[in-house]
Amino acid sequence: MTLILSIETAVSVCSVALHNDDGLVGLMELRQENIHAQKLMPLIKDLLGQVGVGSGALDAVAVSEGPGSYTGLRIGVSTAKGIAFAHQLPLIAVGTLDALAHQVVDMVEPESFIVPLIDARRMEVYSKVFDGKLQEIEPITPVIVDEKSYAAYLESGRVYCCGDAVGKVAEVIDHPNARFLKVYNSAASVGDLALKKFRQKDFVDLAYFEPNYLKEFRVLKSKKNPLAL
Incomplete structure (x- = not known):
C-alpha cells in the first residue's frame, strides 16, 4: 500500500502527515513561530513511531513548495529532499495555496x-x-x-x-x-493533493527543485552606526 510523508513549513505551522491509499493515517503539528529547525525532524520521527513504520517504508515524500516564509520553506524542502535522497524516493511538490484552498x-x-x-x-x-x-x-x-x-x-x-x-x-x-x-495550512491537505500526484507520477527533479519564494529574499542591513554608543 502506498505511504507518503508530507511536510508543511511554509508558514508558522510545523506540520507532518502520513497518507496511504485510503487517505490520512497520521498527523502531527505545532503552531508556533520559529520552531521548524528544532522541531521538524522530531515530529517526523514521532509520527512514524506513532503509526508504527520506519522511513524505509515510505513510497514518496511531499512538501509544500511555497509561497511562504523563506526560512520555513528552506527547512521543509531541504528536509524533504534529504529523506527522499537517502531512501531513493520520488519528491512531490504541492503548492501551498492549493493545499490551503483544498481544505x-x-x-x-x-x-x-x-x-x-x-x-x-x-x-x-x-x-x-x-x-x-x-x-x-x-x-x-x-x-x-x-x-x-x-x-x-x-x-x-x-x-x-x-x-x-x-x-x-x-x-x-x-x-x-x-x-x-479560520482554516490554516496543514500537511494533511498537502498529503491529500500529493496522493493524487503520486498516482499520476507527477514528481519534481530531486536535484534541481527549489521552493517558490515568490519574492527575492533580502537581508536588511541596520542603518545604525555600529561604532556609536
Whole structure:
C-alpha cells in the first residue's frame, strides 16, 4: 500500500502527515513561530513511531513548495529532499495555496470563490483565486490589500478567504459577500493533493527543485552606526 510523508513549513505551522491509499493515517503539528529547525525532524520521527513504520517504508515524500516564509520553506524542502535522497524516493511538490484552498472546497457553494491567503508582512499577502470547484481563476499574486481588493469577485458571489492573513484582510474588506474562515495550512491537505500526484507520477527533479519564494529574499542591513554608543 502506498505511504507518503508530507511536510508543511511554509508558514508558522510545523506540520507532518502520513497518507496511504485510503487517505490520512497520521498527523502531527505545532503552531508556533520559529520552531521548524528544532522541531521538524522530531515530529517526523514521532509520527512514524506513532503509526508504527520506519522511513524505509515510505513510497514518496511531499512538501509544500511555497509561497511562504523563506526560512520555513528552506527547512521543509531541504528536509524533504534529504529523506527522499537517502531512501531513493520520488519528491512531490504541492503548492501551498492549493493545499490551503483544498481544505475549504467542501464548505463552499460551487458558484462561490475561494481565496487562500498567506501573510507577506505589512498589508501584503500572497493569494490565489479559485472557483467553488477548485478550478484556478487567478494565479499566485502578491497583493497589497485595501478595501477594493477582490472587488470583482465579491460583486459576483460569495468569496471565502482562508489562511493566516484573514485577520488583517477582514479589517479592511467590508462586503456582505466576504467570508473569513479560520482554516490554516496543514500537511494533511498537502498529503491529500500529493496522493493524487503520486498516482499520476507527477514528481519534481530531486536535484534541481527549489521552493517558490515568490519574492527575492533580502537581508536588511541596520542603518545604525555600529561604532556609536
